[in-house]
Amino acid sequence: MSAGRAVLTAHVASFSYDGATPLLRDIRLALGEGSLTAILGASGSGTSTLAKILAGWAVAPGRGRFEGHLGLGPEAPGARLTFRGRPDDPRLSLGAWGQHVAYVPQRAADLLTGAAVSVGEELAFALEQRAVPRGPMRERVREAACAVGLGDHLERDPSRLSGGEQRRLALACAIVGRPSVLVLDDPSASLDGSGRMALGSLIDGLRAEGVAVVVAGACADRLARSADEAILLDGGTAAAEGTPEAVFATEAFARSGVLPTDPADEDGVPLATAAVGHARGTITLARLERVSFSYPGSASRVLDGADLEVRAGEVLALTGPNGAGKSTALRHLAGLARAAGGRVLVAGADIAGMPAGRVAAAVGTLFQEPRDQLFERTAAREVAFGLRLRVPGSIRLGRTAARTRAGEALEAVGLAGSAGTHPYDLSASGQRLLALATVLARAPRVLLLDEPTVGLDRHGLARLEAVVAAAAEGGAAVVLSTHALGWARLHAHRVLSLKEGRFAPA
Ligand SMILES: Nc1ncnc2c1ncn2[C@@H]1O[C@H](COP(=O)(O)OP(=O)(O)OP(=O)(O)O)[C@@H](O)[C@H]1O
Numbered sequence: 323m324s325a326g327r328a329v330l331t332a333h334v335a336s337f338s339y340d341g342a343t344p345l346l347r348d349i350r351l352a353l354g355e356g357s358l359t360a361i362l363g364a365s366g367s368g369t370s371t372l373a374k375i376l377a378g379w380a381v382a383p384g385r386g387r388f389e390g391h392l393g394l395g396p397e398a399p400g401a402r403l404t405f406r407g408r409p410d411d412p413r414l415s416l417g418a419w420g421q422h423v424a425y426v427p428q429r430a431a432d433l434l435t436g437a438a439v440s441v442g443e444e445l446a447f448a449l450e451q452r453a454v455p456r457g458p459m460r461e462r463v464r465e466a467a468c469a470v471g472l473g474d475h476l477e478r479d480p481s482r483l484s485g486g487e488q489r490r491l492a493l494a495c496a497i498v499g500r501p502s503v504l505v506l507d508d509p510s511a512s513l514d515g516s517g518r519m520a521l522g523s524l525i526d527g528l529r530a531e532g533v534a535v536v537v538a539g540a541c542a543d544r545l546a547r548s549a550d551e552a553i554l555l556d557g558g559t560a561a562a563e564g565t566p567e568a569v570f571a572t573e574a575f576a577r578s579g580v581l582p583t584d585p586a587d588e589d590g591v592p593l594a595t596a597a598v599g600h601a602r603g604t605i606t607l608a609r610l611e612r613v614s615f616s617y618p619g620s621a622s623r624v625l626d627g628a629d630l631e632v633r634a635g636e637v638l639a640l641t642g643p644n645g646a647g648k649s650t651a652l653r654h655l656a657g658l659a660r661a662a663g664g665r666v667l668v669a670g671a672d673i674a675g676m677p678a679g680r681v682a683a684a685v686g687t688l689f690q691e692p693r694d695q696l697f698e699r700t701a702a703r704e705v706a707f708g709l710r711l712r713v714p715g716s717i718r719l720g721r722t723a724a725r726t727r728a729g730e731a732l733e734a735v736g737l738a739g740s741a742g743t744h745p746y747d748l749s750a751s752g753q754r755l756l757a758l759a760t761v762l763a764r765a766p767r768v769l770l771l772d773e774p775t776v777g778l779d780r781h782g783l784a785r786l787e788a789v790v791a792a793a794a795e796g797g798a799a800v801v802l803s804t805h806a807l808g809w810a811r812l813h814a815h816r817v818l819s820l821k822e823g824r825f826a827p828a
């Protein structure tokens with residue numbers, strides 16, 4: 323695709339996960355030095371799979387059947403690997419490939435070792451494998467951390483970072499090894515405004531040094547718009563290719579379900595929240611009253627006298643920088659974190675000392691990482707599970723009623739056709755919608771949604787908007803945390819920003 327000297331070439335003649343139904347067919351890429359390529363496609367179109375193939379993660383026995391070529395550097399015999407989906411295919415050494423091609427998956431935490439006790443150690447890991455001497459290693463670790471805004475967090479425990487901070491760390495891990503190709507799946511997900519700006523500058527800097535960058539996703543955001551080349555995946559193949567402008571102008575793009583604008587963009591969105599009208603309810607369903615909280619072992623207060631109130635029928639959006647404490651505030655409302663000072667009230671009751679299981683009778687939570695809340699064999703069973711539980715204060719449904727309700731909830735989020743699918747076989751956005759269905763099915767009075775828009779395409783976002791509006795119409799209180807500020811201004815009654823432990827109108 324790119325006219326510059328190719329640093330990576332790929333021909334995906336065919337790729338399937340199950341060895342039978344091809345997900346991708348006849349896709350060719352040639353990534354030029356210093357180029358930016360956008361791989362766009364709606365949920366399930368294969369953008370993440372193509373990113374994984376380029377990164378070498380999907381090219382291994384047991385990971386799927388790949389037929390085609392992968393080549394590093396100018397095409398030459400030996401630099402090109404040919405795959406026929408057979409046992410005698412070349413073994414792609416992820417270690418060797420990874421020295422040239424770095425990758426940040428959609429679920430950024432998957433890139434982290436899980437063994438490092440500090441951000442600095444996590445970053446040093448890849449360099450230790452390459453025997454980089456201590457002095458330069460320290461310098462490169464600091465440089466990579468600073469590039470993503472984690473320069474002051476080198477001593478922090480990676481497992482205790484917020485979602486956005488973890489994405490920043492994964493990005494730093496990818497660049498610390500100085501790759502010649504960087505593949506980023508949904509790179510802006512969970513990043514605040516400054517994180518997005520830093521990502522843009524980082525990519526510009528890497529391209530100036532000759533690194534070929536690939537961004538994959540379901541949104542024609544600023545990064546995709548600034549690409550040299552875009553490729554639109556639809557129906558398993560490249561439905562359009564060319565400059566972003568040319569691709570965005572095609573009928574295939576209009577049909578595809580790719581978001582034509584970024585939900586984070588505030589351009590043209592009025593400051594006062596608009597489309598949803600006024601919340602009608604007067605009953606307060608959830609409240610934080612002067613809540614203070616610090617995580618164990620940390621001197622700083624994440625919440626510091628935070629006040630928040632949400633009424634029946636209201637959609638309240640929480641925004642604020644990465645690490646500000648939005649998820650922490652939601653955890654308090656779900657009874658999963660306990661205030662050190664102040665009170666948390668849900669449906670009129672002070673929940674101090676109330677077991678989280680009991681709070682769950684009134685509250686449903688969509689977590690920031692939805693895969694963490696999925697554990698069943700099929701999507702239908704996943705949704706039915708919570709309906710069959712004995713939760714004090716809520717009604718346990720019989721098997722048939724639970725199945726019917728689960729079907730309705732799957733239908734509402736657009737997953738009726740995936741009822742029999744294993745939750746882990748759904749795309750990341752499919753998993754988010756499934757987790758949302760598990761919450762909706764129980765019809766809780768308070769809905770807590772942690773970054774519900776992340777990774778959703780146009781169809782997914784429309785479903786989310788519909789179910790949030792319907793829940794509020796039905797009298798539920800909805801509290802969602804988001805960096806999609808433009809979207810929040812359109813779909814929430816109020817938007818609050820969390821800074822220094824307190825909420826204020828955004
Ligand atoms: N289990 C934990 N132990 C210690 N610190 C934590 C833990 N979980 C989160 N933190 C820290 O608390 C702060 C608030 O985190 P939280 O996840 O609530 O932020 P957030 O506003 O939701 O961020 P993001 O926008 O990145 O998702 C961050 O500094 C985070 O690193």
